[in-house]
Amino acid sequence: MRILKGTGLFLLVAVVVIQFFRPDRNINKGDFPGAISKQLPVPSDVMGLLKNACYDCHSNNTNYTWYVNTQPVAWFLSHHIRKGKRELNFDAFGTYTSRRQLSKLKSIAGSVKDGSMPLSSYTLMHREARLSYKEKDLIIGWALKTKDSLEAAK
Amino acid sequence: MKTIIMATVIAAAALSACNNTNDNKATDTHNMAEHGNMMDSGMHNMDGKHMTGADHMGMMKNSSMNTVMNAYLQVKNALANDDAKAAATAGNEVATAIINVDVTGFTAEQKKMYNDVKADIKEHGEHIGSNGDKIAHQREHFETMSKDMYDLVKVSGTSQTMYYTHCPMYNNNKGANWLSEVKEIRNPYLGKKMPDCGTIKEELK
Numbered sequence: 001m002r003i004l005k006g007t008g009l010f011l012l013v014a015v016v017v018i019q020f021f022r023p024d025r026n027i028n029k030g031d032f033p034g035a036i037s038k039q040l041p042v043p044s045d046v047m048g049l050l051k052n053a054c055y056d057c058h059s060n061n062t063n064y065t066w067y068v069n070t071q072p073v074a075w076f077l078s079h080h081i082r083k084g085k086r087e088l089n090f091d092a093f094g095t096y097t098s099r100r101q102l103s104k105l106k107s108i109a110g111s112v113k114d115g116s117m118p119l120s121s122y123t124l125m126h127r128e129a130r131l132s133y134k135e136k137d138l139i140i141g142w143a144l145k146t147k148d149s150l151e152a153a154k
Numbered sequence: 155m156k157t158i159i160m161a162t163v164i165a166a167a168a169l170s171a172c173n174n175t176n177d178n179k180a181t182d183t184h185n186m187a188e189h190g191n192m193m194d195s196g197m198h199n200m201d202g203k204h205m206t207g208a209d210h211m212g213m214m215k216n217s218s219m220n221t222v223m224n225a226y227l228q229v230k231n232a233l234a235n236d237d238a239k240a241a242a243t244a245g246n247e248v249a250t251a252i253i254n255v256d257v258t259g260f261t262a263e264q265k266k267m268y269n270d271v272k273a274d275i276k277e278h279g280e281h282i283g284s285n286g287d288k289i290a291h292q293r294e295h296f297e298t299m300s301k302d303m304y305d306l307v308k309v310s311g312t313s314q315t316m317y318y319t320h321c322p323m324y325n326n327n328k329g330a331n332w333l334s335e336v337k338e339i340r341n342p343y344l345g346k347k348m349p350d351c352g353t354i355k356e357e358l359k
Contacts, residue, residue, distance in 0.1 A: 097270055097274070100277070103277070103298050116291075
């Protein structure tokens with residue numbers, strides 16, 4: 001019984017202590033000249049879907065919900081967001097070489113098509129980010145069309 | 155009180171453990187680079203005949219470029235064998251090798267092309283490296299990487315004859331290309347299912 005009490009107290013204290021180690025948040029004010037909408041034609045319906053299903057991890061601003069203020073959830077998310085932004089940041093799309101832009105558009109279409117994006121761990125918590133078949137087709141169609149027109153312009 | 159101190163110590167230990175993982179990662183990459191070079195010298199010995207051609211071709215004398223090409227060819231051969239794990243290992247080697255290319259002696263045009271493809275090739279190499287259980291995904295990245303490699307070799311030249319080969323069937327008959335060191339067709343996109351699908355479009359010397 002005493003051991004149980006000790007362990008319980010220990011865990012409680014550990015949980016409290018880790019709350020003080022907060023990762024930096026992905027919130028950035030400002031105008032991003034490299035933002036994809038400033039570089040390429042993005043229809044408003046596609047933009048809405050991207051913002052809703054992708055921008056939390058692939059832009060300069062994450063729409064945080066309350067539980068991300070708790071650790072270790074925030075550590076886990078911060079890691080994900082950093083990784084996501086490194087792969088693709090819609091707010092920095094214009095800074096990529098044209099070759100990489102093509103490559104990213106191909107990957108957007110590919111990952112939405114095979115269902116690897118949005119991540120299932122993300123859609124589990126964000127039901128609104130799940131994409132219907134129609135919405136997927138909209139994103140895929142846009143990405144491939146944009147890729148073709150960029151290639152033609154080269 | 156004792157418990158509180160203990161908890162703090164453990165939390166701090168956990169945090170520093172996190173940092174350690176990052177350090178290890180850095181060392182891994184470093185080792186990978188060494189490994190890449192070792193592989194390279196291995197290829198030289200095995201393939202010495204081809205490599206001696208480098209000098210009179212004049213362009214891709216650069217052994218760091220050969221390291222990139224050798225790693226790329228290993229990815230290609232692994233995919234042709236349906237071996238995703240070997241492709242992953244070689245993919246990581248491509249990623250390390252491409253950023254370590256020595257540009258001394260490159261012309262302005264060669265430098266420009268190298269800077270244009272560098273980030274893209276690195277990224278494709280990393281993705282092939284981290285998807286050792288998803289060969290279809292590796293092949294998607296290999297397709298774009300092959301285009302980058304072709305463009306690079308086109309301006310940098312090559313120490314051994316390369317065959318730019320086309321498979322019309324891959325990706326719902328949209329087709330895809332790859333670079334090969336041999337004339338014989340061994341399809342990296344369809345693997346053992348359709349090993350000899352493809353025709354040589356261009357010979358690069």
